[in-house]
Amino acid sequence: MNTTTKPPLAPPSALLAELTYRCPLACPYCSNPLNMGGRETEMSTDEWKAIFTQAAALGVLHVHMSGGEPASRRDLRDLVAHCAQLELYTNLITSGVGLTRTSLRELAAAGLDHVQLSIQDAEPKSADWIGGYEGGFAKKMEVAGWVAEEGLPLTVNAVIHRANVARAADMVDFAVRLGARRIEIAHTQYYGWALLNRAHLMPTRDQSEKAYAEVEERRERYKGQIVIDHVAPDYHAKYPKACMSGWGRMSMNVTPQGKVLPCHAAETIPGLEFWNARERTLADIWANSPGFNAYRGDDWMQEPCRSCERKAEDFGGCRCQALALAGDASACDPICVKSPRHGLIAEIAARDSAEKVEGFIPRRIERTREKTEA
Amino acid sequence: MTEQLTEDSRPHLLRGVKLKNDQVRKAWVLLAPERYLRLNAISVDILQRCDGAAALATIVDGLAEKYKADRAMIERDVRGLLNNLLEKRMLGL
Numbered sequence: 001m002n003t004t005t006k007p008p009l010a011p012p013s014a015l016l017a018e019l020t021y022r023c024p025l026a027c028p029y030c031s032n033p034l035n036m037g038g039r040e041t042e043m044s045t046d047e048w049k050a051i052f053t054q055a056a057a058l059g060v061l062h063v064h065m066s067g068g069e070p071a072s073r074r075d076l077r078d079l080v081a082h083c084a085q086l087e088l089y090t091n092l093i094t095s096g097v098g099l100t101r102t103s104l105r106e107l108a109a110a111g112l113d114h115v116q117l118s119i120q121d122a123e124p125k126s127a128d129w130i131g132g133y134e135g136g137f138a139k140k141m142e143v144a145g146w147v148a149e150e151g152l153p154l155t156v157n158a159v160i161h162r163a164n165v166a167r168a169a170d171m172v173d174f175a176v177r178l179g180a181r182r183i184e185i186a187h188t189q190y191y192g193w194a195l196l197n198r199a200h201l202m203p204t205r206d207q208s209e210k211a212y213a214e215v216e217e218r219r220e221r222y223k224g225q226i227v228i229d230h231v232a233p234d235y236h237a238k239y240p241k242a243c244m245s246g247w248g249r250m251s252m253n254v255t256p257q258g259k260v261l262p263c264h265a266a267e268t269i270p271g272l273e274f275w276n277a278r279e280r281t282l283a284d285i286w287a288n289s290p291g292f293n294a295y296r297g298d299d300w301m302q303e304p305c306r307s308c309e310r311k312a313e314d315f316g317g318c319r320c321q322a323l324a325l326a327g328d329a330s331a332c333d334p335i336c337v338k339s340p341r342h343g344l345i346a347e348i349a350a351r352d353s354a355e356k357v358e359g360f361i362p363r364r365i366e367r368t369r370e371k372t373e374a
Numbered sequence: 375m376t377e378q379l380t381e382d383s384r385p386h387l388l389r390g391v392k393l394k395n396d397q398v399r400k401a402w403v404l405l406a407p408e409r410y411l412r413l414n415a416i417s418v419d420i421l422q423r424c425d426g427a428a429a430l431a432t433i434v435d436g437l438a439e440k441y442k443a444d445r446a447m448i449e450r451d452v453r454g455l456l457n458n459l460l461e462k463r464m465l466g467l
Contacts, residue, residue: 059398061394061403061405091407114407151389153389223461225376
């Protein structure tokens with residue numbers, strides 16, 4: 001039976017605060033939009049504080065301080081302290097570049113709960129090349145040491161693509177040596193800059209599968225030592241990911257300019273209206289923003305999702321990907337074998353992984369205009 | 375290797391892992407890096423006793439006394455929860 005249900009709206013548990021789009025690195029798989037506003041467009045300290053205060057009242061548990069590079073904000077410590085006072089769990093998602101020994105100590109003292117540090121590769125030269133920042137790898141190692149000295153829990157985050165796919169499992173070993181409690185091995189998800197650079201980033205199916213299996217093998221070996229969160233390579237998968245654990249179900253992203261989105265890429269879907277926290281309360285936006293309500297529940301679903309037994313599990317996959325690859329944001333995510341367009345994914349993956357183009361387009365704010373006008 | 379829980383272990387939540395009585399959900403939650411767990415009343419009772427000072431044996435004794443329950447059964451529940459958190463790297467001994 002094709003029953004549709006609208007569950008009662010639960011409070012959001014997580015808020016991703018994109019404090020700034022400024023970043024010293026230029027990772028070609030960045031999930032930020034192609035159209036990034038600079039410093040002059042960013043919200044003030046007080047605007048962010050007001051958002052965090054509302055978030056706590058609304059039921060948010062985790063605040064992820066992200067960007068860009070959040071350490072590019074001079075008020076980072078103030079914002080962390082404000083969240084700590086509100087008993088919000090604060091997670092710093094950082095490249096490490098821009099942190100100093102002193103600033104990290106101050107963040108810890110202000111109540112920072114956790115650090116997520118990105119690495120671009122386990123091999124220093126390659127890592128610096130991917131991030132487009134000479135000396136970045138060495139700096140990250142230094143930061144990992146400081147995190148340990150402060151006694152803060154560390155997660156290492158590594159995005160996997162053609163240039164580092166052979167070392168995916170090495171990165172797990174590396175994170176263990178750094179003393180990390182968690183590692184996220186995330187095969188590139190193709191949105192934002194990653195979609196633009198897909199032909200430079202896509203590994204072959206064999207490379208993906210080998211890397212995936214090698215990382216999974218580490219799970220048992222390091223049980224109780226490090227927790228591995230493994231994000232599968234979409235284009236080589238059979239079923240889609242439960243994107244964001246469901247659209248507008250658990251979390252919200254706030255952009256540096258105050259726009260409140262269900263995910264990083266939501267604005268790529270044309271015709272959706274998203275509201276701004278500079279103009280409305282977070283509670284109003286969470287409950288009533290047309291953009292958030294567009295894909296909640298399952299009323300919006302088409303076949304094969306509508307009658308699919310997996311719909312409560314994967315929510316039809318990713319709306320942004322359905323748009324990008326199937327041309328319809330309400331369609332079944334074509335990653336799914338049940339999608340009539342699933343064959344296209346294998347074609348794209350094979351074509352993009354075969355094309356040997358060197359030199360991706362680095363993510364830079366100053367490139368924003370040329371990329372979006374092109 | 376996961377650390378082994380013994381009668382003498384003194385379990386405690388690791389830094390970055392916190393109990394919170396969430397007023398919005400009207401529920402206790404355990405906050406950890408990038409995740410949270412909703413806790414039932416018994417789990418909260420167990421974790422509130424994991425202060426790094428009390429030994430596992432003492433924790434189990436206290437719970438058996440409070441709930442007037444079979445000690446072996448309580449110990450099984452406590453070990454079940456704590457081993458799960460050890461694997462998730464949320465607990466220290």
